[in-house]
Amino acid sequence: MATERDLVVLGAGMHPWGKWGKNFVDYGLVAAKAALADADVAWRDIEFVAGADTIRNGYPGFVAGSTFSQAMGWTGAQISSSYAACASGAQAMQSARAQILAGFADVAMVIGADTTPKGFFAPVGGERKEDPDWQRFHLLGATNPAFFALNARRRIDVFGDTVEDFALVKVKNSKAGVANPNARFRKEFTLDDFAGSPIVSDPLRLLDICATSDGAAAVIICTPEYAMKKLGTLQGAVRIRAVSNTTPTYPQVRLELPDIATDSNAVVQAPVRGFKDSIAYNAYEQAGLGPEDVSCAEVYDLSTALELDWYENLGFCPEGEGARLVRDGVTALGGAKPVNASGGLASFGEAIPAQAIAQVCELTWQLQGRSDGHQVENAKVGLAINQGLFGHGSCTILSV
């Protein structure tokens, strides 16, 4: 049951994902205005603006909270600008949530937008010999897909997964995405399409790996009191039950982006729960909910195989059994545990600071029954999870 600490998502708005190369601010403005309209809140009424930063767009990207506040028109609001790689959106969510729960604001905007270059993500420019992200590219050529592939290979050799299992994730997600007007790729892929897809990082093919996209997402969140005044009832209101920005516990013994090596477990024993398990665990604890309560989940399918890992980290099945869930249709739209009913990153491509906020938009609409053509029936609890480079956990749980 939601308590008075469980804030309300009053409105959600997105700029559709795509690849146009426009200024990221343009996308953000569209999302901000859509979210305000959805919430029926005037921009002047927003007391706190939490921006999720982008690091490839110069100064305006580093100060996203300020950039969007100025673009919408300065109102004297308090602001924050957060960066946590792929988890930036969740960190911005938590920033706004804490400000409200601390009593500094009643209603806030959380916003992120990005515009992205073509091809693999490369590190930021310049020679920075002490930056682990620079080192892994320069010394090893260890791209993001290479890290995804190391985990995919483990699944094959240790759990018996097949590359066809991975492809099934894309088939499932692309099918759901066809009906999503905010998705970039609205084409249904089949297993046959994979044969012609070039291998990028063995065993992963181009179709296994998510693209980089332009896009923007914003949500308006507020106290239950504020929502009550606005809506007249909290019946059907989407509540924020948990936001987890968990970091690893030493020693972190699973090789994670962008690290060249794990911590050592020779002197200090590894924690009971691995990093990715702990992200979900902490969110469940905060919400007082468990995997059995989740109606639908949005997880980061940066690679197809990675989605299978998330099933296990989320407790949807024991470790090593993720492939069974996609094979049996459990995680498909219409299955018992629909995952990425939005179409996932397979259909969107990733717009880094916007993506975790977009997950919240999608879940909000699912819980409100507004996801025409890709609606999860009777959705009551939605969960979004992902992970950013450098130990950034990100998990949000919503419920009606």
Added chain:
Amino acid sequence: MATERDLVVLGAGMHPWGKWGKNFVDYGLVAAKAALADADVAWRDIEFVAGADTIRNGYPGFVAGSTFSQAMGWTGAQISSSYAACASGAQAMQSARAQILAGFADVAMVIGADTTPKGFFAPVGGERKEDPDWQRFHLLGATNPAFFALNARRRIDVFGDTVEDFALVKVKNSKAGVANPNARFRKEFTLDDFAGSPIVSDPLRLLDICATSDGAAAVIICTPEYAMKKLGTLQGAVRIRAVSNTTPTYPQVRLELPDIATDSNAVVQAPVRGFKDSIAYNAYEQAGLGPEDVSCAEVYDLSTALELDWYENLGFCPEGEGARLVRDGVTALGGAKPVNASGGLASFGEAIPAQAIAQVCELTWQLQGRSDGHQVENAKVGLAINQGLFGHGSCTILSV
């Protein structure tokens, strides 16, 4: 009077300011360990880590909260990484403060560190035609000192200030800084030194403009309950009365870094209170205090003339009368309103993400009576103020 909402600064630590070109993480570790020792808190007990980012040190700089958490040893803490240019430290303070007041943590670390290149601050690399910061450098060669100079020139032509008034600020601050072991420049300057100082941006000379430095600062903040358990009493505890991250209100009619133009006041009237006035005003409101209550203030003397502006923005005197305060010794150590008893940026040089946190360290020690040689007598209320590019206000008020 402090209330239970007024958190406690339990410990403060710095790495002395200087110019060694080491990795910024090395400096931060020293400050973090010093702050923990000062607070007598174990690293494992820190529940939230708020990092202030640096944007010239690659990925680790963008995720300062994560970088310092990993460097100190992952503990599974929740984290944030904030960027707001010169106001980054205050935004990180408010991030940690809100998390605690929202009930997500009882004790948190706020930390920032930087290492800086020589010379003027230049924009981040690459051709970014839509970035206002890139534009002002490329199209006009409008450096930071040029903006400082525009304001200094106004003071001369409109208020009747002289360049000697500006120099007096440096004379005053450099004198105080001699006794500060964390200051970089511990040399007392005289008016005679100014004659030999080259003009950088007329009317400002090199000695009028603050240098860029390496440095780090960290504070441990906690709930009054946590402090009570630790200290046995709240008598003499340094309380956080206000943190303001105020943005401008449209139209912003004063030309501010890095803008090429102000907003227009032709259709929408300018707000009663200008941006810089509003930063202090909001902090006073939050604290329930006024300028008359302030025992000592740390203000950003990025240029000498700028310190005079702050006197007026802080309500220490009416607009245009700032120079009188420095002439009459009112703001000197021993005066009625000591400003920059630490030595200010004149003695430190600026280490961007660390500076606003360093201001809090300095005020904490002043309020605790630990500022040997530059102690403000009977200091009860301390105020720190600054402003970051792109509309970032930053004001913190502490009291015992």
Added chain:
Amino acid sequence: MQALSPDPTTLRTVTTTERIPAVEGWFTTSEPYTLIGAKCTGCGTVVFPPRSGSCPSPDCDGTELEPTPLSRKGKVWSYTENHYAPPPPYVAAEPFEPYALAAVELEAEGIVILGQVATGVMAADLSIGQEVEVDLQVLYCDDEGVDHWIWTWAPSAPKGSA
């Protein structure tokens, strides 16, 4: 497709007479020289540099802004002189010559706009409240020898002179 190929004669004429602005759409490159702002079609608010997509006023939902020429003349709000070459991306001449910058208030628009001051006019020649007007000069010459132009603030001709 023939029609789309420019006449080489015309092309040469254009490249020799047209001034390439260092930034697109901020000012006119032929007389009368003016800065170009954007005006919200909803509330009439003007903004410089010009922008699109969203009115800068927090009370206006306007998303359409159209280019609008700004007043050619204004009054100096403040000024300074750069004595050291600014860092890149500024393209500094070598040897570097100090130059002035002025922030100028356009009364009708209620905007203060920063700009380089016309070459040769220094801080000592300026004062607050002085009337200046928009002119153009070369900001830098690129590696291909093409000049890139920028607006400047130039003291208005004294009354009675041409």
Added chain:
Amino acid sequence: MQALSPDPTTLRTVTTTERIPAVEGWFTTSEPYTLIGAKCTGCGTVVFPPRSGSCPSPDCDGTELEPTPLSRKGKVWSYTENHYAPPPPYVAAEPFEPYALAAVELEAEGIVILGQVATGVMAADLSIGQEVEVDLQVLYCDDEGVDHWIWTWAPSAPKGSA
């Protein structure tokens, strides 16, 4: 100061025989090739890449770490093959030839370390659990013709062979 000037003869010998590492202090450049970690003098925790100033364990206040050679041999934890040239700052050969990467577990240290696999050894030649050992190869040749070396994981020679 005479004593500080190197003997040109010696210098030449050094530059022709010494291998320039692509990164300083992470591995030995003469046999036996090993990776070099850092070991906390307080608690004995080992970390790779080597670092200084602070023990990586949250429970240890240690600030002194000393270089320590790591096990030469380990077992493959996982592996992959790059089929496209990584972006800069990787210096890719042209034409680009696919190569393998392996994450290798060092049992004694309890660390998994990523590395390029010795040229010519591809994913099809690898399996999880397989023993590999540290070797060196040229990562890239810089504009001055100087080779920069990197550690690799190479399958250990089968038992009984040299």
